[in-house]
Amino acid sequence: MKLTTIKLLSIWLLFAGCSAKTVNESAAAPMEEATWKLGWRMVENSWNKNTHLAEIQFDSLLSLNKSIGVNFLISGLKNKAALSKEGEVLRILSNQSDEIQRKICAQQFAKALAPCINLPKEKIKNKKLQLEIIKLFLDDQAVRGNMMKDFIAKYQIDTTKIIRRGEIVVDEKNREQIKEIFWNYGFSNEELEIINQYIDSQPASGISMKAFITKNNFDPATFISPSMGVVDNKNQARLSEIIQEYGFPTRKLIGKDAMRGVFFIIQHADRDKEWQKAQLINIELGAQKGEFSKQNYAYLYDRIQVNSGQKQRYGSQFSKVDRKNKIAELRDTEDLPNLNNRRRAMGMMPIEMYKRRMIGN
Numbered sequence: 602m603k604l605t606t607i608k609l610l611s612i613w614l615l616f617a618g619c620s621a622k623t624v625n626e627s628a629a630a631p632m633e634e635a636t637w638k639l640g641w642r643m644v645e646n647s648w649n650k651n652t653h654l655a656e657i658q659f660d661s662l663l664s665l666n667k668s669i670g671v672n673f674l675i676s677g678l679k680n681k682a683a684l685s686k687e688g689e690v691l692r693i694l695s696n697q698s699d700e701i702q703r704k705i706c707a708q709q710f711a712k713a714l715a716p717c718i719n720l721p722k723e724k725i726k727n728k729k730l731q732l733e734i735i736k737l738f739l740d741d742q743a744v745r746g747n748m749m750k751d752f753i754a755k756y757q758i759d760t761t762k763i764i765r766r767g768e769i770v771v772d773e774k775n776r777e778q779i780k781e782i783f784w785n786y787g788f789s790n791e792e793l794e795i796i797n798q799y800i801d802s803q804p805a806s807g808i809s810m811k812a813f814i815t816k817n818n819f820d821p822a823t824f825i826s827p828s829m830g831v832v833d834n835k836n837q838a839r840l841s842e843i844i845q846e847y848g849f850p851t852r853k854l855i856g857k858d859a860m861r862g863v864f865f866i867i868q869h870a871d872r873d874k875e876w877q878k879a880q881l882i883n884i885e886l887g888a889q890k891g892e893f894s895k896q897n898y899a900y901l902y903d904r905i906q907v908n909s910g911q912k913q914r915y916g917s918q919f920s921k922v923d924r925k926n927k928i929a930e931l932r933d934t935e936d937l938p939n940l941n942n943r944r945r946a947m948g949m950m951p952i953e954m955y956k957r958r959m960i961g962n
Contacts (some may be wrong), residue, residue: 616790619899622702631668632666632670632948633946634945635718636662636665636667636669637951638943638951639658639661639662639934640662640669640670640673641950641951641954642656642658643659643662643673643677643680643959644672644674644676644950645654645957646658647676647679647680647943648958652680652684653684655676655677655680656677656680656684658682659669659673659676659677659825661679662677663677667846667877670851670948671701671705671895672948674693674697674701674705675704675705675708677693678690678694678705678708678710678711679708679710682710682711683695683901684767687731688802690711690714691714691715691716692714694711694714694717695716699720699721700891702716702717703720703723703857705717706720706865707795709751713747714902718756723852723856723857723915724853725853725854725855725856726853726854727854727855730843730850730854730855730859731854731855731856731858732756732849732893733839734840734843734850734859734862734863735752735756735758735859735862736762736763736868737835737839737840737856737862738752738858738859738861738862738865738866739752739753739758739763740763740764740832740835740836741833741862741865741866741869742837742865743763743764743765743766743859744764744765744766744767744768744828744829744832745766745829746766748760748763748765752858755858756858761812763897764828765826766808766820766825767814767822767824767825767828768806768810768811768824768828769809769810769824769827769828769831770808770831771800771803771807771808771809771810772801772805772806772807772808772812773801773805774916775831775834775835776800776801776803778834779800779827780793780796780797780800781830782827782830782831783796783797783827784835785830786823786827786830787823788823792819795817797811806859810824829869830872831871833866833870833871834873836869836870836874837866837867837870837872837873837876837877838864838870839864840863840867841876849880849883849887850863852888852892860892864884864893864897864901867880867884867901868897868900868901868904871904871908874905874909876909877901877904877905878905878909880901881901881902881905882900884897884898884901884961885898893949894948895896895946895947895949896947896948896949898917898947899914899915899917899944899947899949900917902914902915903915903916903917904917904918907932912915912932912933912934912935912936913931913932913933914929914934914935914943915940915943915944915949916940916944916952916955917930917933917949918931919931919932919959920932922959922960923960924960924961927960928960929956929959929960931952940952
């Protein structure tokens with residue numbers, strides 16, 4: 602069987618921010634520093650297409666006879682697959698627990714392997730709710746320029762219903778919110794008058810502003826940020842209703858893919874900071890149960906801290922990223938000398954490597 606590789610997802614999708622020391626940091630002993638650094642060097646070499654060196658590093662990790670983490674396993678097995686070492690991939694994959702196998706089998710390179718084909722499907726209590734949240738998640742990502750083709754294929758989504766980057770859909774519920782969002786994005790009074798007249802004139806069913814943008818010779822780029830604001834508002838409002846009706850979602854209720862969507866909707870709910878902050882405890886408890894990753898908790902913790910004018914803890918938020926001049930400046934961060942220790946405890950990459958990824962090195 603021939604194995605193929607795929608492009609790595611963006612850093613925000615792979616790894617996908619208030620107490621002194623959180624339960625998440627202390628719940629389990631962090632990976633040893635040497636193992637952690639070796640694992641991330643392997644990942645970086647994989648990204649940089651240094652496949653043979655990455656494979657050597659992966660073999661070194663395996664020889665330690667310790668738990669190396671699922672992200673390192675996935676990266677290492679992708680390298681093995683790229684080198685056509687199917688037998689080794691199968692042997693390593695077969696020795697993993699069902700839970701870890703499920704995460705590895707979600708990767709394109711592993712889907713056709715026998716252990717993945719025979720793996721029992723995830724049991725989900727509410728498939729209708731799962732699909733609704735998946736659709737919210739697709740809008741969240743598409744409006745940021747990430748069309749999640751794997752999810753679209755897996756859940757057989759009608760792509761004409763996805764709200765794309767720079768696209769805004771007006772309906773009866775969001776008219777006033779859309780007006781407020783446009784007011785916050787630097788449009789002139791004359792432009793706002795044209796936009797507001799259009800919004801007020803639209804029927805209740807939900808109409809895209811795409812044709813309106815072209816007709817009035819607006820620069821489509823100026824609608825990108827407002828489109829994110831509109832989708833984030835819509836998604837947050839609906840997720841809030843879901844939480845009221847069902848309680849905070851779980852993997853048993855909606856599955857792991859939809860739970861990813863839940864996290865990103867909360868992470869991007871910056872226009873309702875109090876609601877966003879109130880969800881932090883749910884993400885923390887979920888991370889303890891394996892519903893979310895520790896990285897998820899760290900990103901949300903930092904986001905909330907930054908949104909409230911406080912110092913971040915895990916170094917996930919930047920004040921400036923200039924790829925042309927190779928500059929990546931962190932927002933105010935507590936206890937910088939121990940930042941990497943905290944990142945290691947949360948399964949995050951070294952801050953130096955994270956900066957390199959942000960500036961495109």
